[in-house]
Amino acid sequence: MADSVFDLVQAQLAPSIGQASVAHGVLVLELPAAELAGVVGRLKAEFRFDMFLDVTAVDWPGQDPRFEVVYHFYSTQHHVRVRLKTRVAEADPTVDTLVPLYGSARYMERECHEMYGIVFRGNADLRPALLYEGFVGHPLRKDYPKLQEQPLVEYRK
Amino acid sequence: MAQTPIPIPIVPAERPSQAFEYLCTKKDELVGWVRKFSLFPYPFVTACCAMEFMSVSSTIYDTDRFGAALPRFTPRQSDLLMVVGTVTHKQAPVLLKVYEQMCEPKWVMAFGVCATSGGFYQNYAAVQGIDKIIPVDIYVPGCPPRPEMVIDAIMRLQDKIARSQHIILTKDF
Amino acid sequence: MTAPGGIGPAVKPAVKPFPNPVRTDFDRIRTEGRVYVNIGPSHPATHGTVQIIAELDGERVVRTDVHPGYLHRGFEKECESHTWHNLIPYVDRLNYVSALINDFAYCEAVEKLMGVEITPRCRYLRTLLSEYSRIIDHITCIAAGVMEIGAMTAFLYLMTIRDYMYEHLANLTGARVTYSYGRIGGLAADLPEGWLARLEELLVQQEEFVGRVHGLMDRNRIFIDRMRDVGVISTADAINWGFTGPILRSTGAARDLRKDTPYLAYADLDFDVPVGIKGDNYDRYYVRMREIDESVYMIRQCVDALPGGPINVDDRRCVLPPKSLVYTEIESLINHFKLIMDGPEVPVGDVYSAHEASNGELGFYLVSTGKGIPHKVHVRSPSFVHIGGVHLMLDGGQLADIIPTFGSVNMIGGECDR
Numbered sequence: 001m002a003d004s005v006f007d008l009v010q011a012q013l014a015p016s017i018g019q020a021s022v023a024h025g026v027l028v029l030e031l032p033a034a035e036l037a038g039v040v041g042r043l044k045a046e047f048r049f050d051m052f053l054d055v056t057a058v059d060w061p062g063q064d065p066r067f068e069v070v071y072h073f074y075s076t077q078h079h080v081r082v083r084l085k086t087r088v089a090e091a092d093p094t095v096d097t098l099v100p101l102y103g104s105a106r107y108m109e110r111e112c113h114e115m116y117g118i119v120f121r122g123n124a125d126l127r128p129a130l131l132y133e134g135f136v137g138h139p140l141r142k143d144y145p146k147l148q149e150q151p152l153v154e155y156r157k
Numbered sequence: 158m159a160q161t162p163i164p165i166p167i168v169p170a171e172r173p174s175q176a177f178e179y180l181c182t183k184k185d186e187l188v189g190w191v192r193k194f195s196l197f198p199y200p201f202v203t204a205c206c207a208m209e210f211m212s213v214s215s216t217i218y219d220t221d222r223f224g225a226a227l228p229r230f231t232p233r234q235s236d237l238l239m240v241v242g243t244v245t246h247k248q249a250p251v252l253l254k255v256y257e258q259m260c261e262p263k264w265v266m267a268f269g270v271c272a273t274s275g276g277f278y279q280n281y282a283a284v285q286g287i288d289k290i291i292p293v294d295i296y297v298p299g300c301p302p303r304p305e306m307v308i309d310a311i312m313r314l315q316d317k318i319a320r321s322q323h324i325i326l327t328k329d330f
Numbered sequence: 331m332t333a334p335g336g337i338g339p340a341v342k343p344a345v346k347p348f349p350n351p352v353r354t355d356f357d358r359i360r361t362e363g364r365v366y367v368n369i370g371p372s373h374p375a376t377h378g379t380v381q382i383i384a385e386l387d388g389e390r391v392v393r394t395d396v397h398p399g400y401l402h403r404g405f406e407k408e409c410e411s412h413t414w415h416n417l418i419p420y421v422d423r424l425n426y427v428s429a430l431i432n433d434f435a436y437c438e439a440v441e442k443l444m445g446v447e448i449t450p451r452c453r454y455l456r457t458l459l460s461e462y463s464r465i466i467d468h469i470t471c472i473a474a475g476v477m478e479i480g481a482m483t484a485f486l487y488l489m490t491i492r493d494y495m496y497e498h499l500a501n502l503t504g505a506r507v508t509y510s511y512g513r514i515g516g517l518a519a520d521l522p523e524g525w526l527a528r529l530e531e532l533l534v535q536q537e538e539f540v541g542r543v544h545g546l547m548d549r550n551r552i553f554i555d556r557m558r559d560v561g562v563i564s565t566a567d568a569i570n571w572g573f574t575g576p577i578l579r580s581t582g583a584a585r586d587l588r589k590d591t592p593y594l595a596y597a598d599l600d601f602d603v604p605v606g607i608k609g610d611n612y613d614r615y616y617v618r619m620r621e622i623d624e625s626v627y628m629i630r631q632c633v634d635a636l637p638g639g640p641i642n643v644d645d646r647r648c649v650l651p652p653k654s655l656v657y658t659e660i661e662s663l664i665n666h667f668k669l670i671m672d673g674p675e676v677p678v679g680d681v682y683s684a685h686e687a688s689n690g691e692l693g694f695y696l697v698s699t700g701k702g703i704p705h706k707v708h709v710r711s712p713s714f715v716h717i718g719g720v721h722l723m724l725d726g727g728q729l730a731d732i733i734p735t736f737g738s739v740n741m742i743g744g745e746c747d748r
Contacts (some may be wrong), residue, residue: 004352024442024681050569054710058680058697060606070695072682072710076583079590083682104572107718115406130399130747131282132247132351139281146280146407153249153350155289201372203401204744205426208470212351212496215489230374248350248379249398251371277419280404301507329583 005078009047026072028083033069036086036092037096040071044101049073052102054110057116061142065089069118088118097122115140142149190324192262193237194224194314199235201255204242206269208248210303216303232258237314239293243271244284256291262323264294264314269301276300337686352397354383361385364392369732371400377474378743380717380738394732396723409707413673414514416442417707422508423746424692424709425573428467430459431687433512438593439683439694440514443676446645450456450637452516457595459511460685461625465536466495467740468618468625469690475615475737476547479556483546484543491532491539498528511695514674515649516642526633533740540622547615555609560725561735564609571719575712577619580606580613587686598635599628648674654701673702677723682710689713689740713739713746 003153006027010020020028043049060066063088065137088095097120098105100137109120110129119136120126128135132152137144176329198220200210213218214228231236233257244252256265270276273296275285287293294317297310365386379400385393405424421436422429434456438474441448442654448456459545473488496506502525503509512516546554562661564572565581578585586603588596604620606613642649646665655662684693690712697706716739723735 001631023679024683026682033495051574052572053684053691053693054682054695054708056706056708058706068579072695073695074691076585076590081682081684090292091593102572103567103570104715104718107714108572113440127353128399128400129397132399133353137435139404144281144407146404148247149281149285151249151284152246153290156292163508200374204403205423205508207378208426211470211474211489212493212506216486217490218496226433228374234666243403245400246492247402250351253401255372272578278403278408282402282406303506327729 005047005075005080009043009082023083024080026083028085030085033086033088033095035083036071037098039084040073040098040101043082044082047075048077049075051076052104052108053081053096055098055105055112057112057118058141059116059140061140065095067118068115069095069112093117094119094121096120098124114138117141158227168214171187179182182198183327184324184325185231185321186319188325189319192323193318196223196225196237196264196267196311196315197229197235198225198237199230199232199255200239200241200257201252202241202243203248205269206241206271209299209304209307210239210241210268213304213307218225218308220308223291223308223312223315224286231282232256236263237266238263239266239268240287241268243269243276243278244290245282246284247282249284249290251324252287252324253290264318265291266314267293268307268310270298271300272296273298337603343427350607351400352383354359354395354397363447367729371397372440377737377741378746379469379714380736380741380743380746382724382732383731389725389729390521391727391729394721396717396720397739397747399713401747403710403748405748406707409420409704410705413670413702415669415706417704419508419514422510422709423744424748425467425689425742426508427470427712427742428688429508430463430511431467431685432692433509434594435685435687435692436694437512438513438685439681439696440648440674442683443516443679443681443696443698444648444671444674445677446515446643446648448516449638449643452641452643453595454632454636455517455521456512457599457627458636458711460594461603461628462495462499465469465629465686466492467620467623469495469536469540469609471544471688471737471740472618475734476543476553478733478737479553481546481553484546487539487542491536494532494535498525498532501528502524506642510677512636513642513649515645516640520641524583529629529633534627536626538620540619540720544619554612556731557615557738558726558732559608560611560731561738562608562610563616563719563723567719567722568609571722572715573690573719574715575686576614576617577609577690579603580617581609582607586637587684587691588629591684593685595632595635599631601628609628611734611738674731674745675700675702676704686696687715688710689745692745709745709748711745711748712748713741715740717746725734 001070021028031091051074053074058068067084067088071084112118113126114128114131135150220226250326265274272287295310295314299306367384369382371381381397383395384391421432424432442702445742460650469488469492471504473485477485500506503511565583568578568581582605584603584605600625604617606617651662655668678700680697682695698704720739724732
C-alpha cells in the first residue's frame, strides 16, 4: 500500500520535483527551494500528509550549496512518511516557512534557525528556542567549535 | 536630621576565658545539631537525576529520617540547595539568582556528575560544574547517583554542619 | 538613613542585574490591567525546567509564552564527535524516564542504515523492555501529575512500585535510571537467572499498587472537577500541531505507531489502543492508565513467546566479538580494536526511523558519510513539538489549571531540549 501511495505522489509531482527515490521505507523527494511551499501544500491537500514531523538541516561544509534542509511528513491515514530535501547556499540560506500550513512548524523552524542559521521567510517569530539571548553563532554548523562556551554568568575565582 | 552612625564593635576578649571557649563550643554543637537535623532542601531539579531525587525522597529510601524531607520550593525558606541535574548556560543566571536569594546559613549539594563537573556534556551548552558559579559544600558523583549515595552525602553534610562554627551574632547584625 | 540606637547601616553594593536568557513578545505588547506571571524554570511543578510566561486577566490565562531550552545540553553536537556506539549513553538521557525506548529506537535506526537484521530473541526482548519502560514512564507521569494537584499518597504508592522496577532493571542492565543497554546489533547482555520470575511477581504487585491509585483517583469528585474539561484539544488541532502519543489518542484518534507501522515484535502481539473522548486532562490520565494495562498484557505475551537463541546478531561489522576470541585470535583483536576506536563503519546514506515512545513519535534522523562517526544525528522529539502546541491547551483556562495541564503533557526536559 505504501508503494501505491509513493507511486501516486511521484507521478503527480514529477514535473516540479527534481528527484525521487525510496530509502528505507521513506519516499525521498529532492527539490529546489522555490518549489517547496507549493509541493508541501499539494502533499497536505491532495495526499493527506497531515502531520509535519520535523525540519532540520545538514551542513555539508565543502559543498555548494552548503546546507540541505530536510523535512519529514507523515500521513496518519496512509501511514507513510515522505522526506523532502532542498539545498540552500550559505550566502542566502532562505526557505519559505510552513507556518501557514502546519502549526508545529513554529517551534521547529525556530530551532533550525538558531542551530544552523536557516532563515524561514514568513516566520515572524525566529527567536532562539533552545539557546539563549545573546548567543552568537550557530552551534550545529561544522565550523562552530564544540567547546566554545558563551557563559552568561561570570565565573567565580 | 541624620546622625553619624556609631558602630558598636564586637571585640573578642583579650584572653578568652576557658569557660567562654567551652560555652562557645557547646553552643556550636547545639546549633549544629539543630541545624543538621532540620535541613530544608530546595530541589533545583533539571534533568535525569530528578528520577533519583524522587526515589530518595519517597518511601523506600527516605530522607525524612534525616530531617531533610520537606522541600521548600522557595529559596527564602530553604537552606540546602540541591542542584539536581545538568546546569546549562541558559540556566546559570537562574541558579545564581536562586542561590543569592537564599539566606544564611545555606549549603549547596551538587547532585550528580553534571552538576559536579559537567558530566559527559563537554560542549558549548553545559556549565562544567556548578562550582564555577556558586560555592558547593558536597559533591555527589554518579549518573545518576544511587539513592544510598545521596543519603551518604546528606549524612556527610550533616557531619560537616555539626563540625562547623555557627556564628550567631556578627558585627553587622 | 540611620536606625535609632546607632548600629550602622550595612551598605550593600549595587547588585548587577541578572542577564535574562529569554525574550518574550510581551515586552512589546503590554495591555493595561493584565498581570504577567513568570512560572519560572526552577519550579516544583514544571516537570523538568521550562519557563512559562503567562499573561493573566484576573485568574484567566489570556496568552502563554513557553520557553524550553533550559536543558539544552548539546546532544546533537556531541553526536558529531563520538562513534556510533559511544552515543548510546547520550541517547539514553533524552527521555530519561523511559530510557530503554530511546536506546532501541537509536539502535534500530543504525541497524536499518547498516542493513543488520536483529535476532528473534533480541526482537522480543526489546519489545518487552520497551513496554516495561513505557510502564515506568506512565507511572512517573501520573505520579508527578497527581502530586501536583495534591494527591501525595498516590505519588508515594507509585514511587514504591517504580523503585522495585528500577531495582529489577538494575539487576539486568546494571543501572537504575539510564541503562545504556541497547547495542547496535543486539543487546548488552542476556537475562540473568530468575529475572522472568521476578518480572511476573512485579507485574502482579504493580496491579495492586496501580489498582489503589485507580481507586483513589478515577471517581474522585475533586480529581474529576480539576481534570475534566480542562486543557481540551481537538483532534484536528492536535494533528496540525504535531501532537502524537497519548495526547493525540486522548482526543479520540487511534493513532499508534505500534499498530500503524509495526516494528520490533509488535506485529505478533495482540493489544488495544486506548483512546479518550474529549482530549482533556482526565482523558490523558486515563489513556495512560489503560496503556499501563495494555503494556502489562504485552509483556506477558512476550514472556510466553520469548524465543531462545543468541542476543546479538553474528555480524562483525557492529557486534564486538566474544572475549575468548579476542584474547586468542588476531583478527578478533583487530576487529574489537577497530570497533572501539573507530566505530562501526556505517554505509553512506540517511535514515529516519521512528518508534512509539511513551510521549509519542520519537524519530531519529541519521546521516552517515561512511565513517565510524555520524555526520549528523537529529532527534525528532515528541516533547519539543508538544511544547510548541501546549499553548492551545493553556490559553483561555485558569491559572491553576496550567499545572495539571502541563503535567499531563509530560514534557521531559532531556527530550525536549536535547
